[in-house]
Amino acid sequence: MVKMMYREAILSTIVEEMTRDPNVVVLGEDIVGGMGTAGGPEAIGGIWSTSIGLFGKFGANRVIDTPISESAIMGAAAGLALAGKRPVAELMFADFIGVSLDQIWNQMAKFRYMFGGKTKCPAVIRMAYGAGFNAAAQHSQAVHQILTGMPGLKVVMPTTPNDVKGLLRQAIRDDDPVIFLEHKALYGSSGEVSEDLDYVIPFGHARLSRAGGDVTIVSTGLLLGRCEKVADMLAAEGIGCDVIDLRTTSPIDEEAILDSVEVTGRLVVVDEAPPRCSMASDICATVAEKAFASLKAPPLGVNPPHTPVPFARELESAYLPSVEKIEAAVRKVLSFR
Amino acid sequence: MQLSREALLRAYRQMKVIREFEERLHIDIQTGGIAGFTHLYCGQEAVAVGVCENLTSDDKIVSTHRGHGHCLAKGCDVNGMMAEIWGSREGLCKGKGGSMHIADVDKGMMGANGIVGAGAPIAVGAALSAKIDGLGHVAIAFSGDGACNQGTTFEAMNFAVVTNAPAIFIFENNHYSEHTGFEYAVGTNNDIASRAEAFGMKIWRGDGTDFFSVDETMREVLEYVRAGHGPAAVEFDTERFFGHFEGDPQRYRGPGELDRIRETRDCLKRFRMSVTGAGLLTDADLDALDAEVLQQIEDAVIKAKAADRPTAADVLTDVYISY
Ligand SMILES: Cc1ncc(C[n+]2csc(CCOP(=O)(O)OP(=O)(O)O)c2C)c(N)n1
Ligand SMILES: [Mg+2]
Numbered sequence: 002m003v004k005m006m007y008r009e010a011i012l013s014t015i016v017e018e019m020t021r022d023p024n025v026v027v028l029g030e031d032i033v034g035g036m037g038t039a040g041g042p043e044a045i046g047g048i049w050s051t052s053i054g055l056f057g058k059f060g061a062n063r064v065i066d067t068p069i070s071e072s073a074i075m076g077a078a079a080g081l082a083l084a085g086k087r088p089v090a091e092l093m094f095a096d097f098i099g100v101s102l103d104q105i106w107n108q109m110a111k112f113r114y115m116f117g118g119k120t121k122c123p124a125v126i127r128m129a130y131g132a133g134f135n136a137a138a139q140h141s142q143a144v145h146q147i148l149t150g151m152p153g154l155k156v157v158m159p160t161t162p163n164d165v166k167g168l169l170r171q172a173i174r175d176d177d178p179v180i181f182l183e184h185k186a187l188y189g190s191s192g193e194v195s196e197d198l199d200y201v202i203p204f205g206h207a208r209l210s211r212a213g214g215d216v217t218i219v220s221t222g223l224l225l226g227r228c229e230k231v232a233d234m235l236a237a238e239g240i241g242c243d244v245i246d247l248r249t250t251s252p253i254d255e256e257a258i259l260d261s262v263e264v265t266g267r268l269v270v271v272d273e274a275p276p277r278c279s280m281a282s283d284i285c286a287t288v289a290e291k292a293f294a295s296l297k298a299p300p301l302g303v304n305p306p307h308t309p310v311p312f313a314r315e316l317e318s319a320y321l322p323s324v325e326k327i328e329a330a331v332r333k334v335l336s337f338r
Numbered sequence: 339m340q341l342s343r344e345a346l347l348r349a350y351r352q353m354k355v356i357r358e359f360e361e362r363l364h365i366d367i368q369t370g371g372i373a374g375f376t377h378l379y380c381g382q383e384a385v386a387v388g389v390c391e392n393l394t395s396d397d398k399i400v401s402t403h404r405g406h407g408h409c410l411a412k413g414c415d416v417n418g419m420m421a422e423i424w425g426s427r428e429g430l431c432k433g434k435g436g437s438m439h440i441a442d443v444d445k446g447m448m449g450a451n452g453i454v455g456a457g458a459p460i461a462v463g464a465a466l467s468a469k470i471d472g473l474g475h476v477a478i479a480f481s482g483d484g485a486c487n488q489g490t491t492f493e494a495m496n497f498a499v500v501t502n503a504p505a506i507f508i509f510e511n512n513h514y515s516e517h518t519g520f521e522y523a524v525g526t527n528n529d530i531a532s533r534a535e536a537f538g539m540k541i542w543r544g545d546g547t548d549f550f551s552v553d554e555t556m557r558e559v560l561e562y563v564r565a566g567h568g569p570a571a572v573e574f575d576t577e578r579f580f581g582h583f584e585g586d587p588q589r590y591r592g593p594g595e596l597d598r599i600r601e602t603r604d605c606l607k608r609f610r611m612s613v614t615g616a617g618l619l620t621d622a623d624l625d626a627l628d629a630e631v632l633q634q635i636e637d638a639v640i641k642a643k644a645a646d647r648p649t650a651a652d653v654l655t656d657v658y659i660s661y
Contacts, residue, residue: 030516037522038514039592045517068487068523069454069515100453100490135373135425137436139452308657311648312436313425314373319650 002163002193010165010194011051011127011183015089017198018173019059025173026081027055028065028074029091029127036066048093049129049188071097075104075126079178082124083112087173095130095144095182109178110153121176125169131223131273133186135317138309143222146274148180149250149283155179155204156251158221162192164248167202174201184222205252209261213241216331217261219284220271221247224322228271231328240335250280258284259292266297267334271327276304298337303330341553346619347627349391349549353383353606354631355416356407360580362635363406363423367584371643373425376437379407381547381579384605385510386411388552389478392560398446398464398477400457404578405450408480409440412447420638426645433648434656454515455488457481458507462494465505465569474564476504484515486530487523495537498569506563507534507571510546512578517590534571546576547603550612577603 005013019025032052034045046053056064067074071092078090092098098105105126112122132141149156155177159165165183172179210225211218211232218228225246232242243261247253262268268288272281281302288300303322311317341349360380366372379386382404390399390411401408409419414430422429423437430440441449448464451457461479468475485491486509498505509530513520526533531541540562544555552574559570577599581588588596613619 031518034517035519035590037519038517038590039595040517040590044590045587048516066518066522068518069484070487070489072489097453100455100488134375135436136375137438137452138434139438140375306654308653311434311653312374312431312439313427313433313648315425315648315650316433316653319653 003196004191005162005194006189006191007162007165007183008049008051008188010162011169012053014166014169014173015052015055016058018170019055019063021198022087024085025087025089026063026065027052027089027091028067028077030067030069030074030093032091033064033066047091049183051127052091071101072104075101076108078124078126079104079109079112079122082109082122082178083120087123087125089125089127089173092126092128094140095128096139096142098128098144098147105148105154105180106151110151113177114153122178123176124178125172125181126178127181127183129185130182131184131186132310132317132321133223135312135314137312141310141317143273145182145250146279149280150278153178154251155249156182157204157249158182159248160187160221160225160246162190163194164202164208164246166194167200168204168248171201171204175204182222186223202248204249205254207248207254207257208246209243209257210246211242211244213243214264215241216267216269216335217243217245217258217265218269218271218327218331219245219247219258221250222273224271224273224327227322227324227327230324231331234328235331242331255287255291258288262288262292263295266295267337268296268300269303269327269330269334270300271303271322273321274304275307276302277307279304298334301330301334303327343618345391346613347623349387349553350606350609350624351627351631352387352391352411353549353609354627355634356383356386356410357606358631358635359406359410359416359420362639364580364584366639372423374436374438376423376584377404377582378580378584379404381577381599381603382510382512383407384549384552384609385508385546385574385576388549389508389556391553392556393446393478394475395446396473396475398448398461398468398475400448400461400464400477400479401450402457402480402482402485403438403450403452403454404482405440406437409442409447409450412442413445414440414442414447416634417638417641420642421645424642424645425648426642427648427652428645432652432656434652455481455485455490457485458491458494459497462498462503462505465498465503466501468504469502476506476560476563478506478508480508480510482515483509483511483513483520483524483530484518486533492537495534495539495569495571499538502566502568504563504566505569506559507569509534509571509573510576511573512576514578514582514590516582519590529573531571531573539569539571540567541570542572544572544574546574547605547608549605549609
């Protein structure tokens, strides 16, 4: 194991996979940074620092700095993948799926099904998502809610650097289109990461980050850390929380959730997207359907409100589920009789 | 055409307000009091002001992520904008939008925009509305050299041509889209206007660091579009004096580039030189305005800092009119 940051785990995995497989190519806006300027290529290396050095190592054929043309970037990823390459395309902000959704949703997600199972589209679409930077309504959204409901896409939401490593490698090697959601607020977080060049985490396998037994908390991404904080606080009172990091929302590890709820009988799902048709409402419904007999309290979702993401500091922090709101929800399901 | 003394003073003042608004933000952002992404318009003032001074309040504009200059030039309130950028409840958008989403639709300012390329289609809609009304009003889409590569911009241009909409596509070519040079990203041989021309509309080109070039160009363009001849496009060559966003290390710039453009391509210096040289205004006239504007900005900052902060309950309002 070696210690590295979330963003370093992304870059190093891309380097390792590009080295291993000449079919892996990357594309996106400013991923080289400095093209056509006095500073020259790699003056910047991607606004998230997740592509530094790639251009020098792998050259312009495999490291494609694109104009601001998200629809064409997503479409080119779809075409590269259909033509036998393994594109890793970057959408600078997840919010820009708005400009490019057709290529993701009607094209790459559906090729295999529409073409009778006779083709594959091994594209990875990486995108930075999430609130926490006061970047306001068009640069802060959590988009898993929209993409998880689309048949044909796999949706990955890593929380730790090690999960980035195993899940991104799996995404690049996976033969289906994969949406890889990177939380902006986690890029600078660090942790121990596997050095095994074949380390992969199969999709649909959640990670138990805290084991307790009294209540089940499901989350992923930035909010997982807040759930862990609540679990640690409650542990001091003798209350045990199972904290489940979903890792992927499609496929979803139903078994891990159901197994835990069968023991705890109490469920809180903490989700960064608004409540309607959300990951939280989806998981609560699944548990109500499949573990009804085990439930000791109604399952509860903790989401931001049904509003766009606001700008001002006070507004954004009131928008995001806080440690206090998560704690209140957990106490509510615990005290239900 | 010779501008009146009043018009000259007003144009200078408008450019100076934008300049000092942005220079002050550049300083205040470093203190940590302002949240979010801020893209400063410094260097491009002559475009916003040269365009908007030729508009009426019935004409509409649609802006970009680098929107402060367009907003101020179209008449958005300085205090309201400053308060918005400081995230105050008394801001123009109640602290909900911030720098990238400043709007004042009543003034014909239909929004800054966080989505590059989103503005041009919206301007076409506003232009079609003006066409229906038949009063000779126009709608302007401000776009950058980066936004000109977005499919939405292409679609909007063709749409405007085939519907003969009174839309004007202003391309502010500041040579960079974030950290990428336009020579790399724009395929039509360093030329955005010719691309617009290929869509079938009349084009103009102007010097976006010279107020008089912008002003004269816009008089012609507006006369043409208001007369019902259909859409037009203008490429203004200009400069951005700061980074793409505040905090940008700007490693893509050449040595001495910023000093050079501040020296030779500063629209305020050029304006001062030409009006004093021609004996139209004196240095004293302009110095008096400079002092007035600095005070206005200082006041705006004091008010913004003292203004009410939004509360958690404010998150829930303004999503719908009724629900
Ligand atoms: C759809 C979309 N893609 C990418 C971005 C990120 N982004 C913001 S500004 C910008 C560059 C825009 O360049 P240009 O149009 O030349 O405007 P300038 O910044 O020079 O004013 C980019 C890539 C965005 N906000 N929206
Ligand atoms: Mg530009």
